[in-house]
Amino acid sequence: MKLMLAAATAAAALLAGCATSPTQQAEIGYARGSLGYAAMTKGDWQKAESQLMRTNQDDPARLLNLAQVYRVTERDLAARDLYAKVLEEDDMQLVLSDGSVVSAHTVAKSALQTTATAARN
Template identity: 40%
Template sequence: MKMAKMLGFATGLLIATTPTLAEAPEGEIGYAKGSLGYDALVAGDNQTALAQLEAADGVSANDPARFINLGQAYLRIGRTGDAAKMFMAAINSNRSFDLILADGTVINSREAAKLALHKINNTLAAR
């Protein structure tokens, strides 16, 4: 089963589990370095992450891990609608696999996308 390390929806979890981050391996697992924009997302460099993710260098354009990280990058720059589309694409993808989030949590890609989309919906509903 393919595993990918990614930021996923873990933005809120990063704050609560910062000590765990030091124990987690760095970068993408099973992908070329930078292909999922992981390091750029962790560093808060959203423009670099977007460039890496939009290029999809060595990653299928329909890869759920790419969709989820692209959704995170879009969300961070205020493109909420595009972020939701990426999370929906990951949910509806004909592929799914386990992902390792930035906090070390292992979760199925569909579940990670559903949680991220749920977070968007809750944020919008609270406005």
């Protein structure tokens, strides 16, 4: 399992529940804007999606953030597809903006459970 430094906003929202500032250094190891972090923290989902669509399609941090954009914009089926895709790939560790480290697979599993529960209600 490799360690990748990324600010996965989806992971932060799902697991840590922390609010982060868009001024914090957030996309460590990634080109600025490539994970849509600042746009997501500002609630600019359209801009975040646009930024995420221009980056490496199979990167777990990107997939998790794009899935979060889909969830917030009420595209739960598309989000679930992305979480499943993360689980199909090799796991990696993500460093969140608050400094905590979390497994991409853990985030995806948690998110799938959350979306499945929401779909039943």
